[in-house]
Amino acid sequence: xxxxxxxxxxxxxxxxxxxxxxxxxxxxxxxxxxxxxxxxxxxxxxxxxxxxxxxxxxxxxxxxxxxxxxxxxxxxxxxxxxxxxxxxxxxxxxxxxx
Numbered sequence: 779x780x781x782x783x784x785x786x787x788x789x790x791x792x793x794x795x796x797x798x799x800x801x802x803x804x805x806x807x808x809x810x811x812x813x814x815x816x817x818x819x820x821x822x823x824x825x826x827x828x829x830x831x832x833x834x835x836x837x838x839x840x841x842x843x844x845x846x847x848x849x850x851x852x853x854x855x856x857x858x859x860x861x862x863x864x865x866x867x868x869x870x871x872x873x874x875x876x
Contacts, residue, residue, distance in 0.1 A: 820844035831875035
């Protein structure tokens with residue numbers, strides 16, 4: 779009987795540990811999404827104003843800074859790839875507006 783109680787207790791602790799890991803993973807993804815959203819908003823401002831280089835130039839600097847700040851905050855490898863794609867978009871506008 780004691781052995782059965784011990785087994786049930788251990789299984790309960792293992793299940794809680796797995797749930798905690800999932801919860802942390804979801805929190806990490808949520809955090810990364812929020813950081814990407816902010817960087818994406820800065821990049822969108824650059825793209826919206828690409829026709830007016832005088833307006834776009836300071837926004838380009840802000841977008842690059844936002845992307846670099848985001849790189850320091852995110853942890854998922856796929857998030858880094860998303861930031862790379864955002865940077866490419868800003869690079870394109872920066873080439874048109876030197």
